Amino acid sequence: MTGQETREQVHGFVHPELNPQGQSPKVAEQMARQLKGENAAVRELLLALSVGFVLPGPLPADLQRRMDGGEVEGVDALVERAESAGLLSPDGSVVGPAQHVLLNGAPTARVHSLQRELVTLYVADRQPLGDFARELARGGLADPHVASELEHAGDRALEHDPALAAQLYDEALLAGADEMATAARRAQAAAADGDLDTATRMIDTLLVCPDPPDVRRGVDVASAVWAQRGMLARSADAYSWLGASRLGPSAPLAAVAAIGCGSRSGAESLFPADVPPASPTLLAVALAQTGKGILESLAQDPQEALPLLIHASDMLNATGAAIPLPDTPAALAALMALHSGEPHMAETVCRSAAAAGQGGNAAKPRLFLLQAWSAMQQDKFEDARLAINEASKANHWPLVPRDEFLRAALEVGLARRNGEIAELVMAWERAREAMLHTSVDLYSLLPWGELMITAARLRETRRVAHYLDEAKQLLGRLDNPPLWAVPFHWAAVQAALLAESPSDLAPHATALARAAQHSHLAAVLAAAGKAWVSVLAGRALPADAEAAARGLGRVGMPWEGARLAGHAAARAGDRKDMVRLLSCARDLHPQGHSAGNGASGVPESRSAPAADAAKGVQSDDSGLSEREKEVARLVLEGKTYREIGEAIYISPRTAEHHIARMRRRLGAENRSDLLARLRLALGPENPPEE
Numbered sequence: 001m002t003g004q005e006t007r008e009q010v011h012g013f014v015h016p017e018l019n020p021q022g023q024s025p026k027v028a029e030q031m032a033r034q035l036k037g038e039n040a041a042v043r044e045l046l047l048a049l050s051v052g053f054v055l056p057g058p059l060p061a062d063l064q065r066r067m068d069g070g071e072v073e074g075v076d077a078l079v080e081r082a083e084s085a086g087l088l089s090p091d092g093s094v095v096g097p098a099q100h101v102l103l104n105g106a107p108t109a110r111v112h113s114l115q116r117e118l119v120t121l122y123v124a125d126r127q128p129l130g131d132f133a134r135e136l137a138r139g140g141l142a143d144p145h146v147a148s149e150l151e152h153a154g155d156r157a158l159e160h161d162p163a164l165a166a167q168l169y170d171e172a173l174l175a176g177a178d179e180m181a182t183a184a185r186r187a188q189a190a191a192a193d194g195d196l197d198t199a200t201r202m203i204d205t206l207l208v209c210p211d212p213p214d215v216r217r218g219v220d221v222a223s224a225v226w227a228q229r230g231m232l233a234r235s236a237d238a239y240s241w242l243g244a245s246r247l248g249p250s251a252p253l254a255a256v257a258a259i260g261c262g263s264r265s266g267a268e269s270l271f272p273a274d275v276p277p278a279s280p281t282l283l284a285v286a287l288a289q290t291g292k293g294i295l296e297s298l299a300q301d302p303q304e305a306l307p308l309l310i311h312a313s314d315m316l317n318a319t320g321a322a323i324p325l326p327d328t329p330a331a332l333a334a335l336m337a338l339h340s341g342e343p344h345m346a347e348t349v350c351r352s353a354a355a356a357g358q359g360g361n362a363a364k365p366r367l368f369l370l371q372a373w374s375a376m377q378q379d380k381f382e383d384a385r386l387a388i389n390e391a392s393k394a395n396h397w398p399l400v401p402r403d404e405f406l407r408a409a410l411e412v413g414l415a416r417r418n419g420e421i422a423e424l425v426m427a428w429e430r431a432r433e434a435m436l437h438t439s440v441d442l443y444s445l446l447p448w449g450e451l452m453i454t455a456a457r458l459r460e461t462r463r464v465a466h467y468l469d470e471a472k473q474l475l476g477r478l479d480n481p482p483l484w485a486v487p488f489h490w491a492a493v494q495a496a497l498l499a500e501s502p503s504d505l506a507p508h509a510t511a512l513a514r515a516a517q518h519s520h521l522a523a524v525l526a527a528a529g530k531a532w533v534s535v536l537a538g539r540a541l542p543a544d545a546e547a548a549a550r551g552l553g554r555v556g557m558p559w560e561g562a563r564l565a566g567h568a569a570a571r572a573g574d575r576k577d578m579v580r581l582l583s584c585a586r587d588l589h590p591q592g593h594s595a596g597n598g599a600s601g602v603p604e605s606r607s608a609p610a611a612d613a614a615k616g617v618q619s620d621d622s623g624l625s626e627r628e629k630e631v632a633r634l635v636l637e638g639k640t641y642r643e644i645g646e647a648i649y650i651s652p653r654t655a656e657h658h659i660a661r662m663r664r665r666l667g668a669e670n671r672s673d674l675l676a677r678l679r680l681a682l683g684p685e686n687p688p689e690e
Contacts, residue, residue, distance in 0.1 A: 039081075041063070041066070041072035041073060041078055042078050042081050042082050042085075042087075043102070044060075044063050045059070045063065045075070045078045045079070045082065046082055046087060046088065046094050046098065046099075046102055047102045047103070047106055047110075047111075047114070048060050048063060048114055049088075049092065049093065049094050050094045050099040050102045050103050051103070051111060051114040051115055051118060052115070052118050052132060053114075053118055054092060055075070055079065055092040056075065057075065058121060059075065060114055060117055061117065079092075108140070111139075112140070112141050115136055115139075115141050115143070116141070116143055119136070119143055119145050119146060120145075122145075123145050128149065129145075129146065129149050133146045133149045133150050133153070133171075133175070134150065134168070134171050136175065137150060137171040137172065137174040137175040138171060138174065140174070141175065142174075142175055142176040143175055143176065144176060146175040146176075147172045147173075147175035147176045147177040148172075148177075150168050150169070150171050150172035150175055150177070151168075151169065151172040151177050151182060153168045154166075154168035154169040154172060154182075154185065154189070155185065158185060158188060158189055159319075159320070159321040159322055159323060160320050160321065160322065162188070162189040162190075162192035162193045162322050162360055162361075163189070163193045163361075165185070165189040166186065166189035166190055166193060169182050169185060169186045169189060170186075180205075180206060180209060180212070180213055181213050181214070183202050183203070183205060183206040183212075183213075183214070183218065184202075184203070184206060184212075184213070184214035184215070184217040184218040184221060185214065185217065186202055187199040187200075187202035187203045187206070187218065187221045188217060188220070188221050188323075188324055190202065191221050191224055191225055191324055191362060192322040192323075192324065192359075192360035192361065192362055193360065193361050193362065193395070194360075194361045194362040194395045194396070194397040194400075195397060196225050196228060196229070196362075196397075196400060199221055199225055200225055203218055203221055203222045203225070206218045207219075207222065215242065215246065216242065216246055216247070216248060216250055217324075219238050219239060219241070219242045219250070220250055220253060220323070220324040220325075221324045222235075222238045223235035223236075223238045223239060223253065223254075223257055223324070223326055224324035224325055224326060224362075225324075226238065226326075227257065227260075227325075227326040227327060227402065228362065228400040228401070228402050228403070229400060229401050229402065229438075230400075230401040230402040230405060230437060230438025230439055230444075231438070231439055232257055232260045232261050232326065232439070232441040232443070233261040233439065233441070235257035235260075235261075235326050236254070236257040236258045236260070236261050236263060236266070238257075239253070239254035239257060239258070239270065240266075242254075244269070244270055247270060248278060249277075249278040249279075249284055249287065251270050251271040251275075251291065252271050252287045252288050252290050252291025252292075253287065253290075253291070253325060253326055254267070254270045254271060255267040255268075255270055255271035255291040255294060255295060256290060256291060256294050256325075256326045256327060256332070257326045258270060259294050259295070259298065259442060259478070260326065260327075260441045260442045260443050261441055261442070261474070262442070262473070262474040262475075262477035262478055263477070264298060264477070264478050264479070267291075267294075267295060268295070271291045271295070273291075273292050273295045273296070275288075276288070282315045282316075282318055282319045283315075283316070283319050283321055283323070285312075285315060286312045286313075286315035286316040286319065286329065287312070289308050289309070289311050289312035289315070289329070290308075290309060290312040290329045290332065292308050293305050293306070293308035293309035293312060293329070293332065293333075293336075294309075294332065296308060297336060297481065297483050297484065298478055298479070298481040298483075298484075299481070300481075300482060300518045301518045302481070302482070302483045305336055305483065306333060306336045306337060306340065306342075306345075309329050309332050309333035309336060310333050310349060312329035312333075313328070313329040313330040313333050313349055313352070313353055313358065314352075316328070316329055316330075316353075316358050316359075317330075317352060317353060317356035317358055318356075320356070320357065322357065322359060322360030322361075322362075322363075323359075325359060325363075327366075327443060328353065328358050328359040328363050328366070328367070329358075330349050330350055330352070330353030330358050330359075330363075330367060331350070331353075331363070331366050331367060331370055331443075332443070333346075333349045334346035334347075334349050334350045334367075334370040334371075334374065335370070335443055335446070336483065337349065337374075338370075338373060338374065338377065338446060338487075338556075339445075339446070339483050339484060339486070339487050339521075340483065340521060341520075341521040341524070341554075341555030341556045341557070342555075342556060343373075343374040343375075343377035343378050343556040344374070344378065344556070346370060346371075346373075346374040347371050347374035347375065347378075350367045350368070350370045350371045350374070351371060353367050354367040354368060354371070361394070361395040361397075362395070362400075364391070364394035364395060365391040365392070365394045365395070365399055365400075365403045366391075366402070366403050366406070368387050368388070368390040368391035368394055369387070369388065369391045369403055369406045369407055369410065370406075371387040371390075372384040372385070372387035372388045372391065372410050373406075373410060373413075373446065375387060376410065376413055376414060376417070377556050377557065378556060378558065379558045379559050379588075379589055381414055381417065381418070384410065384414060385414070388407060388410060388411075391403065391407065392407075401434075401437040401438050402438055402444070404434050404437065404438075405431075405434045405435060405437065405438040405444070405447060406444075406447055407434075408427070408430050408431035408433075408434035408435075408447075409431060409434075409446075409447030409448075409450045409451055410447075411427040411430065411431070412424065412427045412428055412431050412450055412451060412454050413450045413454075414427075415427040415428075416450075416453070416454055416457070417559050419643075419647055424454065424457075424458070425458065428454055428455075428458060428460070431451055431454075432463060435451070435464070435467065439470075440467055440470040440471050440474060441474070442474060442475075442478070442484055445471060445484060445487065445488045446487060448464070448467060448468065448471055448488070448491075449487060449488050449490070449491030449492075450491065451464055451467075452464055452468055452491050452492060452495045453491055453494045453495050453498065455495070456494075456495035456496070456498040456499045457498050459499075461495070461499065468492075471488060475488065480511070482515040482518055482519040482522060483519070485511065485515065486512065486515050486519055486521055486522045486525060487521075487525075489508040489509075489511045489512050489515075489522075489525075490508075490512065490525040490528075490529070492504070492505075492508040493505055493508045493509055493512070493525075493529045493532070494532075496508065497532055497533070497536065505529075505533070508529075509526065509529050509530070509533075512525050512526035512529060513526045520555075521555050524548075524551040524552065524554070524555050525552075525555075527544075527547070527548045527551060528548040528549075528551060528552050528560070528561075528564060530544075530548070531544055531545050531547075531548035531549075531564060531568070532548075532564060532567075535564070535567050535568045535571060536567075538571060540568055540571070542568065542572060542574075542577035542580060542581055545564065545565065545568035545581060546565060546568075546580065546581060546584045548561075548564060549561040549562065549564045549565040549568070549581075549584055549585070549588060550584065550587075550588070552564065552588075553587075553588045558588040558589055559588075559589055561584075561585075561588045561589075562584075562585040562586075562588040562589030562649065563585075563589075563646070565581045565582070565584040565585035565588065565649070566581070566582070566585045566645070566646050566649045567646065568581045569581035569582045569585065569645075569649065569650075569651060570642060570645050570646060570651055570652055572651075578651050582649050582650065582651070585649040586649055589649070624662065624665075624681055624682075627658065628658055628661070628662055629682065630648050631644060631648070631655060631658040631659065631662070632662060632678045632681065632682060633682065634647055634648070635659060635674075635675070635678060636675060636678055636679065636682075640652075641653075641655045641656050641659075642655075659674075662674070662678070666678070666681065
């Protein structure tokens with residue numbers, strides 16, 4: 001029988017312009033629809049191949065039985081007829097249009113029956129289904145073998161690619177997997193990818209069951225979600241509900257949550273520091289080190305705490321595992337470094353962890369925000385803003401309440417350091433809203449300290465008073481561990497100075513002095529606090545003020561040190577002392593905050609202000625030196641002589657001299673005339689008001 005005759009017999013028509021391998025999609029579709037009657041065996045073979053059977057076999061049992069019994073032609077004859085009709089490619093696959101018609105035209109029950117038979121063959125031969133299992137599940141096939149394979153594939157992806165794991169678990173459900181048995185793992189995948197709402201719904205459904213399966217994992221996820229929502233006490237409650245007998249490898253995580261909300265005894269009962277890890281794996285050791293590091297941080301001399309957490313972070317980076325945690329070891333190590341006056345180390349730890357994907361997508365924003373805080377502490381404000389932007393786009397979910405609160409406090413801190421009161425007020429309003437969505441815990445004391453200082457400056461202390469009381473009570477329950485308490489006391493000292501409240505300052509100054517016996521940072525801050533009080537009282541010794549300012553610079557607080565030196569210079573009675581203190585301020589904070597926006601302007605000379613004025617170097621045709629431009633911008637912002645001096649580290653008298661000289665040089669007759677002429681002199685930077 002020729003190919004021409006075969007096509008006439010099979011389809012009843014011939015397309016003279018096409019050979020069997022050149023069939024147009026429309027013709028192939030028409031041919032597939034006409035496979036019936038004596039050609040039903042060809043249709044059955046092509047349907048089996050469309051489902052996933054391959055030549056030379058094995059083929060579906062019913063078709064094979066009929067071929068073996070002579071009821072229909074053998075496989076070679078059926079293949080030849082299908083190829084001659086242009087419905088089967090030389091590689092044994094059904095052409096696309098025909099495959100589409102066959103699969104959609106056959107009864108669903110028939111297609112699923114063939115798919116199950118094929119799956120049985122795979123299982124009998126111990127062959128993995130691979131991506132074919134995903135196709136079957138998405139096609140609507142419910143089969144225990146398919147569900148099991150997808151579930152196991154999700155398990156393999158869970159710790160390293162949670163987004164893929166979530167898809168695989170969803171497909172396993174389509175194939176008939178048990179919803180409750182997979183709930184904890186599905187919630188872990190959702191939480192690691194940053195989808196807290198979905199994870200919460202799954203965990204809530206799981207934990208109300210009488211005997212929830214995989215309950216420890218479920219509590220780990222619940223604890224991590226509560227922590228990201230800024231409610232760490234609920235994380236600790238979840239582990240208390242689970243009970244010590246069921247904690248197992250999660251005991252270090254329970255300790256992190258318990259200590260974070262002020263329960264030292266609870267942490268020690270759940271996770272004794274001398275207990276070895278559950279297993280010698282990298283992950284188990286990393287978790288054990290994390291718990292030990294947090295416990296060690298409560299000691300009077302917590303020298304071992306930071307190394308333990310850095311080691312834990314390194315090990316978790318090496319595992320590449322995105323597991324549910326109340327907080328990552330990298331974030332905890334960064335917080336300890338910041339609390340210890342080592343912001344550069346905090347930045348390094350966070351950068352390494354973010355590059356390694358520690359904690360998955362959900363942890364990225366917090367790592368970037370802690371990088372930003374480290375940069376702010378180091379007087380690198382542009383770097384801080386870049387890191388904040390990275391945090392905002394780290395994943396496709398909005399920032400969780402804990403991270404949103406940290407970002408809001410960062411914005412407040414940057415605005416306060418920039419000296420822009422309008423920007424500070426706006427940032428404060430955003431922070432006030434963010435604080436309503438979170439609560440106080442040990443790991444959020446830095447942002448609360450920043451907000452305490454700003455509240456004092458804006459005369460809004462009542463807005464944060466009860467939060468600060470909670471922070472004091474939390475530290476008290478932990479016996480005021482120096483590592484965590486010292487920066488909070490320093491923030492309280494600064495707030496009391498701004499509020500001019502000696503009664504509020506005294507207990508915190510005493511606490512710093514007491515902690516100085518064990519903490520170098522406390523000793524530096526105690527000296528700085530004492531120097532501030534002396535400066536404000538007008539009885540500071542220049543040498544003491546300079547030593548205190550440089551001490552602040554050495555513990556990662558150059559902006560605070562420069563500010564102390566600048567204030568001391570503004571109140572110095574002797575010109576030599578003033579010049580010396582101003583030089584110290586510029587050493588610590590060389591960029592000078594041009595226009596008060598925190599950006600690095602033209603580098604300032606470290607010579608005396610009088611020398612700057614005498615040189616009067618003019619860089620353009622505005623008639624103003626670079627120093628005079630800086631003063632002019634601040635004048636246009638409405639700053640007083642003292643505020644100008646504090647902003648660019650010159651004395652109020654020198655600021656007054658600069659303004660008088662500009663007025664004479666520009667020929668201004670009065671203040672309003674001077675303002676107009678300054679706007680013209682600065683050009684596009686400050687256009688004239690209309």
